[in-house]
Amino acid sequence: MRLTFLGTGAAMPTGDRMQTGLLLEKSEERLLVDCGSGVLHTLARTDVGYEGVDTVLLTHHHLDHVSDLLPLLKARWLAGEEELTVAGPTGTEGLVTDLLDVHEYLQGRVDLTLREVDVGSFAVAGFDVEAIETRHSMPGLAYKFDGALAFSADTEAFAGMGEFADGCEVLVHDCSFPDEVDVSNHPTPTQLGESLAGVDVEELYLTHLYPHTEGKHREMRDAVSEHFDGHVAVARDGLVVDIA
Secondary structure (H helix, E strand, O other): OEEEEEEOEOOOOOOOOOOOEEEEEEOOEEEEEOOOOOHHHHHHOOOOOHHHOOEEEOOOOOHHHHOOHHHHHHHHHHOOOOEEEEEEOOOHHHHHHHHHHHOHHHOOOOEEEEEEOOOEEEEEOOEEEEEEEOOOOOOOEEEEEOOOEEEOOOOOOOHHHHHHHOOOOEEEEEOOOOOOOOOOOOOOHHHHHHHOOOOOOOEEEEEOEOHHHOOOHHHHHHHHHOOOOOEEEEOOOOOEEEOO
């Protein structure tokens, strides 16, 4: 499996990081996980391109995770691609339908499949997926792909996420703010490290980074590593990680 970070930023743009988006590739299978602002542009820079991804899996419906959905649909239509599947937690069908009600000219341009998923196991775009609930300001899901890659989505740190990711080669986890910021709905590095103490994950990538984290990446990694034994890195747009 290959993971490409298309967007590692959050709702406050820095100019260096697009909003959330991950591209997963396995043989001929491709899956886009979340589709925030700017993700369409970074996807276009990959060899896969927006023509090569016909399935999007959403973690939740905050704007910085869904705002490029209709631009993706339009780009695929203009490129002659005829299908798009959008899957996600409860409310995904209503979200996309409402967006299309606003932009009526996009209705019927592609063969659109809308699918809602829940906690538990399911398959999407050739990937075996497990899902658990996150702890955020709106309902959402964290996902594990083929037992090797876990993605927390937006969430507070909690022990259940560590248990969910235990045994994975890679965990991609929200770490939106440095320790000195008092925040809910997202973890600080120390909170994240404590939640992952004793968890068997080889590599942890910190993502969903607000501008408050600029210049503080080293101390954030160090704070996590005080409790977590695996390798800790700060994700960046365009980073490619090969997962066994």
